[in-house]
Amino acid sequence: MIDRMLPQSARSLLLLGILATAVVLSAVVSRAAEPYAGPQYPRVNVSTSYEVDPSWPQRPDGFVWGAMPGVAVDREDNIWIFTREKPPVQIYRPDGKFVGAWGDDVVGKAHQIKFDRQGNVWLTDVGNHVIMQLTPEGKLLKTLGTRGEAGCDESHFDRPTDMVVAPDGNVFVSDGYGNARIVHFDKEGRFVKSWGKLGVGPGEFSIPHAIVMDSKGRLYVADRNNARIQVFDTEGKFLEQWRNLLVPWSFWMTENDEIWTCGSSPMIWRAEDKVLGCPPKDQLIMRLDITGRLLQLWTFPKAADGQEKPGELNWLHSLALDSKGNMYAVDIIGQRAQKFVRMDRTNRPDALKR
Numbered sequence: 001m002i003d004r005m006l007p008q009s010a011r012s013l014l015l016l017g018i019l020a021t022a023v024v025l026s027a028v029v030s031r032a033a034e035p036y037a038g039p040q041y042p043r044v045n046v047s048t049s050y051e052v053d054p055s056w057p058q059r060p061d062g063f064v065w066g067a068m069p070g071v072a073v074d075r076e077d078n079i080w081i082f083t084r085e086k087p088p089v090q091i092y093r094p095d096g097k098f099v100g101a102w103g104d105d106v107v108g109k110a111h112q113i114k115f116d117r118q119g120n121v122w123l124t125d126v127g128n129h130v131i132m133q134l135t136p137e138g139k140l141l142k143t144l145g146t147r148g149e150a151g152c153d154e155s156h157f158d159r160p161t162d163m164v165v166a167p168d169g170n171v172f173v174s175d176g177y178g179n180a181r182i183v184h185f186d187k188e189g190r191f192v193k194s195w196g197k198l199g200v201g202p203g204e205f206s207i208p209h210a211i212v213m214d215s216k217g218r219l220y221v222a223d224r225n226n227a228r229i230q231v232f233d234t235e236g237k238f239l240e241q242w243r244n245l246l247v248p249w250s251f252w253m254t255e256n257d258e259i260w261t262c263g264s265s266p267m268i269w270r271a272e273d274k275v276l277g278c279p280p281k282d283q284l285i286m287r288l289d290i291t292g293r294l295l296q297l298w299t300f301p302k303a304a305d306g307q308e309k310p311g312e313l314n315w316l317h318s319l320a321l322d323s324k325g326n327m328y329a330v331d332i333i334g335q336r337a338q339k340f341v342r343m344d345r346t347n348r349p350d351a352l353k354r
Contacts, residue, residue: 050340052311057096068330068337070113073320079328081337082113102138116165126159131173142189152179154191162210174208195236203238212251214290222248225276227266242292247277250318259288262319283313308334
């Protein structure tokens with residue numbers, strides 16, 4: 001109710017203002033109800049995305065997931081997760097069904113898991129300072145390093161982080177947390193050579209955290225604390241480096257030489273950091289070609305500690321892809337493995353295609 005104590009002129013101006021506002025609002029509402037008259041943009045999903053499957057996997061009762069550092073997919077599309085709880089090696093199908101588990105009496109502290117061309121399993125054990133080759137059933141075939149002893153020589157590692165097995169059976173190890181080098185072994189497990197030292201220059205490392213090889217024999221090293229990817233030949237010759245892309249934590253190499261890498265966006269050292277990127281400020285995955293060109297980028301919500309929701313990540317540590325392009329991601333603080341279903345124009349809801 002307009003205050004009757006206002007002068008007549010003031011009341012008149014106030015009424016005029018209210019009427020003008022009503023007219024403007026009426027016009028806005030009327031225009032909003034009219035059909036869109038601008039360009040008819042195609043409502044087509046031109047971007048690939050990923051949506052979490054919150055029902056994956058069906059973990060057996062009693063299984064506990066601790067920090068989750070490793071994940072790999074075998075030739076049958078089984079998903080192998082490597083956790084810091086028991087059993088440390090767990091296998092699931094893409095539909096989430098449990099296949100099997102082992103490793104209680106073999107693994108000290110899980111870090112990374114991979115396969116060679118023969119289907120054997122390779123594990124990085126940062127607790128016992130060793131790299132192990134095992135059958136898919138968990139039978140130990142070979143050990144690189146000296147179990148339970150840290151060092152920096154031909155027969156010792158200091159918390160190695162990852163390995164890659166070449167088609168001819170040669171093995172290259174990123175050694176890792178305690179050391180700052182790449183170590184080369186032949187197919188029999190004999191030491192060949194090593195290269196690298198702690199530093200920031202080409203061929204130097206500050207936590208070489210992951211390693212993969214392409215079909216041409218080039219090695220890619222996630223030099224995590226230096227926020228770069230370094231590239232070498234198998235003799236250890238430095239070829240190039242890719243800086244300012246991300247703080248790289250892990251790799252997944254596809255058969256057509258696409259390099260998938262995960263981590264966080266580049267950041268500077270903070271006063272509270274013991275290692276760069278911890279805690280990460282965000283979570284991302286990149287797909288690169290072997291020249292370092294970015295092909296695709298996905299970001300994921302960064303979860304709050306202890307409040308992780310499906311689809312959020314918290315210290316994303318490793319990733320792997322199945323034959324259909326679905327992505328599996330594991331994290332340390334989130335303590336879980338998640339499946340992200342590839343969504344593109346072929347499987348998006350019809351409402352998003354029109």
